[in-house]
Structure formats: C-alpha cells, structure tokens
Amino acid sequence: MNRTVPPHAHSAFHRLTPDIVLGLVEKALDIRCTNLCRPLASYINRVYELEGEDGEGLVVKFYRPGRWTRAALQDEHEFLLELASREIPVIAPLVLQGNGSLGEHEGMYFTVFPKCGGRSSDEFSEEQWLEIGRLLGRTHAVGAGRIPEGRITMTPDKSTRQQADYLLAGKFLPADLAPQFGELTTVLIAEISPLFANTEMIRIHGDCHFSNLIYRPGESFYLIDFDDMALGPPVQDFWMLLPGYREETFAEIDLFLEGYETFRDFDRRSLRLIEPLRAMRFIHYMAWCAYQVAEEGLSRVVADFGTREYWQRELRDLAEQMERIRTAIEPQGNWL
Numbered sequence: 001m002n003r004t005v006p007p008h009a010h011s012a013f014h015r016l017t018p019d020i021v022l023g024l025v026e027k028a029l030d031i032r033c034t035n036l037c038r039p040l041a042s043y044i045n046r047v048y049e050l051e052g053e054d055g056e057g058l059v060v061k062f063y064r065p066g067r068w069t070r071a072a073l074q075d076e077h078e079f080l081l082e083l084a085s086r087e088i089p090v091i092a093p094l095v096l097q098g099n100g101s102l103g104e105h106e107g108m109y110f111t112v113f114p115k116c117g118g119r120s121s122d123e124f125s126e127e128q129w130l131e132i133g134r135l136l137g138r139t140h141a142v143g144a145g146r147i148p149e150g151r152i153t154m155t156p157d158k159s160t161r162q163q164a165d166y167l168l169a170g171k172f173l174p175a176d177l178a179p180q181f182g183e184l185t186t187v188l189i190a191e192i193s194p195l196f197a198n199t200e201m202i203r204i205h206g207d208c209h210f211s212n213l214i215y216r217p218g219e220s221f222y223l224i225d226f227d228d229m230a231l232g233p234p235v236q237d238f239w240m241l242l243p244g245y246r247e248e249t250f251a252e253i254d255l256f257l258e259g260y261e262t263f264r265d266f267d268r269r270s271l272r273l274i275e276p277l278r279a280m281r282f283i284h285y286m287a288w289c290a291y292q293v294a295e296e297g298l299s300r301v302v303a304d305f306g307t308r309e310y311w312q313r314e315l316r317d318l319a320e321q322m323e324r325i326r327t328a329i330e331p332q333g334n335w336l
Contacts, residue, residue, distance in 0.1 A: 013065050018035075022050065025058065027097070029058075029096060033051060036050055045062055045063050047060070060110060061111055065107060068109075068227075069150050073102055075149060079203055083223075090222060116214075116222065120211050120213060123243070124241075132213065134262050135223060136237050138263045141264045142203075144203070144264075153201065153231045154204075154233070156280060187322070188318070201231050204233075205229060206230040208238065240281075246271065246274045276325055282314065282321060289302055
C-alpha cells in the first residue's frame with residue numbers, strides 16, 4: 001500500500017456515475033461505447049466493465065484517491081507494459097490519448113484494460129506448478145531490470161514497521177491491547193530483519209495468490225492485479241500459492257523451482273523467509289482492513305474487524321506464527 005493522504009469524502013471518486021465513466025473512457029480512447037457499464041467487485045477501487053461499439057470488451061479501473069502516488073501507479077503500468085512487450089501473459093493497460101496509460105480526472109487517476117476472461121484455481125497439477133514457476137521466472141527476469149521509484153520496499157523494518165505504526169497511531173486497537181501489539185511487532189521485526197540481509201530485492205507482483213492467477217483454456221496462466229507491486233524478495237511471489245507450510249510442501253516447491261530456474265536462478269537460502277513473510281502478511285492485512293475503516297467507516301472483508309475478539313485472535317495468531325519462526329527446523333534436501 002503506497003498511501004498518500006486521506007481522500008475527500010465527496011471527491012470525484014465518490015461521485016462516479018455511468019455517464020461520467022462512459023464519457024471519460026470514450027474521450028481517453030477516442031472511441032464510442034455501448035450503454036454497458038457494469039460494476040465489478042473491488043474492495044478498494046471502482047472497476048467497471050464496458051463495451052466498445054466494435055464489440056470489444058473493456059475494463060476501466062478508477063484508483064481510490066490517497067492510496068497510490070502518481071509515481072507508484074506509473075511504476076505499475078511500466079512494469080506491465082515491459083512484461084507484455086516480452087510476451088509474458090499479463091493484462092497490460094491500453095494507451096490513452098496523449099500516449100500515456102494513466103488518465104486523470106479531478107485529481108482521480110484511472111486506466112483502461114482490455115477485457116480478458118478466465119478462471120482461477122486453488123489446486124494445481126504438477127504440470128501447472130512447473131508452468132507457474134516458468135511464468136514467475138520470466139516475470140522476475142524482467143522485474144530485476146530496474147528499481148521502481150514510487151513503490152514500497154517489502155522488508156520488516158520498512159513496510160511492516162510502517163503498517164504496525166499506522167495501526168498504533170490510529171488507535172484501532174483497544175487501549176489495553178495496544179501495548180501487547182506494540183511489543184509483539186517490535187520483537188518480531190527485530191528478530192526477522194536480519195534474515196533479509198543480503199537478500200535480492202527486485203520488482204515483484206507482491207500479492208501473488210491463486211485469485212490473481214487466471215487460467216485461459218488453450219493458452220496459459222495470466223498474472224493479474226499488480227496493485228500491490230513492490231520492491232521485494234522473489235520468494236514473496238510464490239509462498240502464498242503453496243497449499244501449506246513450508247515443511248508440508250516440499251514437492252510443490254521443487255516443481256515450482258524447476259520451472260522457475262528454466263529462466264532465472266533462485267536463491268534457495270531465501271526459502272527461510274517464507275514464514276517471516278507470512279507473519280508480515282498478518283500485519284499487512286490488519287493495516288489493510290484498518291485503511292478500509294478509516295476511509296469508508298466499515299470493512300467489507302472481516303465482519304468483526306476492530307472488536308476486542310478480533311484483536312485477541314490476531315494477537316494470538318501472530319504470537320503463534322512468531323513461535324513457529326523461532327522453532328523452525330531447516331528441512332533436509334538439496335534445495336536450500
């Protein structure tokens with residue numbers, strides 16, 4: 001999350017209507033659209049399915065103000081366009097009038113994508129693990145090409161520290177539980193930060209779980225939704241795909257790495273970051289929910305977010321994950 005400033009409650013983002021959406025897209029692409037303007041599910045942005053008069057499907061995304069800087073959005077688009085130019089299966093933004101991919105209206109940014117259907121799967125065959133490895137190996141070969149200007153660095157002392165501080169400063173926790181959270185996150189960050197020393201940091205997808213891989217029969221997996229693109233360790237882009245903890249998924253890891261290393265070397269020492277990254281994800285998700293509450297007054301993902309029971313559960317899970325990290329035994333095998 002590359003948050004900037006809180007959005008105005010009555011910004012253009014909150015005043016979007018089908019007429020405005022259609023008008024902006026028609027002007028940006030210099031086309032005519034049909035009357036189709038179907039809202040699509042999105043927790044943060046406003047996303048609509050449209051259709052050009054030629055029958056081609058379009059998807060327009062209006063980015064929530066305050067979440068990303070212009071530089072951060074340009075980093076995302078440049079990465080996507082680079083990947084597409086290498087024929088890597090991603091859905092790149094269309095070029096708008098003026099030769100850019102990022103439109104702007106009353107301080108609100110938007111972009112238009114070609115519609116690309118497909119389905120997701122939460123269970124992969126051996127061949128699909130190899131394919132996903134090849135896809136991410138190719139993606140990271142491009143991602144290593146340059147450093148993004150406006151994206152977060154995914155390390156405990158930077159991204160996780162920022163997210164924990166936001167939760168504490170915003171007083172999202174009950175007053176008597178806040179000290180426990182502060183101490184727990186401070187100890188966690190101090191203990192896992194040394195594991196990230198000398199770790200390669202490149203442009204990564206950042207949020208690569210099964211819902212962000214869509215399969216198109218007769219083609220391949222497509223990697224979608226680069227909103228959380230970051231500068232981070234390559235291992236971040238595949239641990240969330242694993243069906244269990246590291247010690248339970250040796251076979252899947254081996255298959256993934258076999259495909260990955262067809263295109264790029266992988267530092268097996270970074271596999272030790274999987275469980276620390278899982279703990280960081282816990283904190284990231286807490287902060288993500290808190291941002292929803294701060295902006296809209298509610299969370300559409302966790303029904304009991306902010307309750308005492310919620311925070312007790314999260315503190316317990318985080319403490320258990322820290323203990324798992326402390327007691328982890330390096331697995332035997334030649335892939336470390």
